[in-house]
Amino acid sequence: MGVSLKDVALRAGVSVKTVSNVVNDYPHVTPTTRARVQRAIDDLGYRPNLTARHLRKGRTGIIALAIPELGNPYFAEVAGAVIDAAARHSLTVLLDHTAGSREKEMLVTQGFGAHVIDGLILSPIRLENEDLAARGDGPPMVLLGEREYDAPYDHIMVDNVGAARAAVRHLLDIGRRRIAYLGARRESTRQPAHLRLRGWRQAILAAGLEPDESMVVATEGYDRRDGAAAMAALLDREERPDAVFAYNDLMAIGAMRTLVERGLRVPDDVAVVGFDDIEEGRYGSVSLSTVSPDKAALARLAVDCLVERIDRRDAAEPPAPRRIEPGYRLIARESTAVRRS
Missing domain, CATH: 1.10.260.40 (lambda repressor-like DNA-binding domains)
Structure with missing residues (x-):
């Protein structure tokens, strides 16, 4: 016994x-x-006996985390951080994969019942404000991720505009002037791609330059192959960039591969900055400069907010919805080192 x-x-x-x-x-x-x-x-x-403890409180001791891409290293790292943060509250995390599908995201927000989970952390890609507003009386939910929403839920997200501005300002500080942006989208302006593009424009304008929209390349996805194809399309144009800010590290890694295949040197010919600070970017033949969101803080805040919502679910006056922006930092590595003479 x-x-x-x-x-x-x-x-x-x-x-x-x-x-x-x-x-x-x-x-x-x-x-x-x-x-x-x-x-x-x-x-x-x-x-x-955690099960007995949770049952005495009328709970399951389980929360759900729904992310768009299990294969994306950034989301995998965030998921690991959420699991660690939940463990400090003696909670188990049920992981779901939405594949960035609106239908699956809708199903997650409406399909989990209170008898299965105590709360939900959702990283949405396709949902709109009206989708969230139409959600019924399900378990407490916290949003995690980079899309902007006007919805009655706590939302933990990085300042995309400010972070992108810092990345481009770094490229300007090392003397680059023809700075491309890889990863624009044609969809809702609330998408993080648009927010990072806004930061790109703001940094260039602040330097007294005019943003060259021909240096903006739209992509269908955000993987390595998308970055490689976007970089190839950019190099086929008349004027070559001397720097690239990519939507994320995966695209930046793909872009650097294309640069090498075209006989160009990173960073001598083209400097590159990514976004996410995934582990893969630290160990390439040229280590990648990147915007590093505080993933541990993102996860901890999301779990703490959700636990508070669960604890105060029946309160007469629950906390007002909050938008919380954990910190980030620009990490300069070899891909933006000062040009060798």
């Missing part, structure tokens, strides 16, 4: 209630007693 609260109480010389208070991290336990109980827990190898 497993170790019980009573066994721990006997070992520590305290009541079962005191052990319960320590296990549930209640504040009204003296440090000395807490330390004695914790020693007993460690000595006996006690593990709390």
Whole structure:
């Protein structure tokens, strides 16, 4: 049989209630007693019955995370960070893959019942404001990701415009003037691609230059092959860029491959900056400069907001919806090193 609260109480010389208070991290336990109980827990190898604890609260102890691309390293890293953050709340994460499909995103927002999960973290790509407004009375939900929404949900997202502006300003600071943007989209202006394009324009205008719209390349996707094809299309034009800001690291990696195949040097001929700071970008033959969102903070804030929503679901006055923007930083690596003479 497993170790019980009573066994721990006997070992520590305290009541079962005191052990319960320590296990549930209640504040009204003296440090000395807490330390004695914790020693007993460690000595006996006690593990709390999380299922029973959640059931007593009328919960499942499970939250869902829905992301658009399991194969994208950025989303994989974010998912890992969410799982770690949820574990600190003794929560299990049910992972779903929407493939960036509006139908699947709609199904996720409406298809999970309160008897399955306690709450949902959704990273939407295709949903519009009216889709979110039409959501019924499901489990609490928090939005995670780069699209802009006017919806009554907490939303954890990076400042796309500011981050893109910082990336392009870095290229300007190292002397580049013909700066391309790879990854524009023809869809809703709330898409992160449009927001990053806005940052590209703002940085160039702030430098006293006129944005050259011929340096903007639209793509259907955001993978390595999309970056490679976009870079090839750009190089086929009359005037070559001397720098590239790509929508994400995957596109930047694809673009650098095309540059090498065309006999151009990175960064001597063309400097490159990506976005996301995925691990792959750190270990190429030329390490990639990138915008690095604080993925751990994104995940922690999303989980903390969701837990608060779950805890206060029946409150008379729940917290007002919040938009929270964790930090980011520009990491300069070899792909934007100063030109060699």
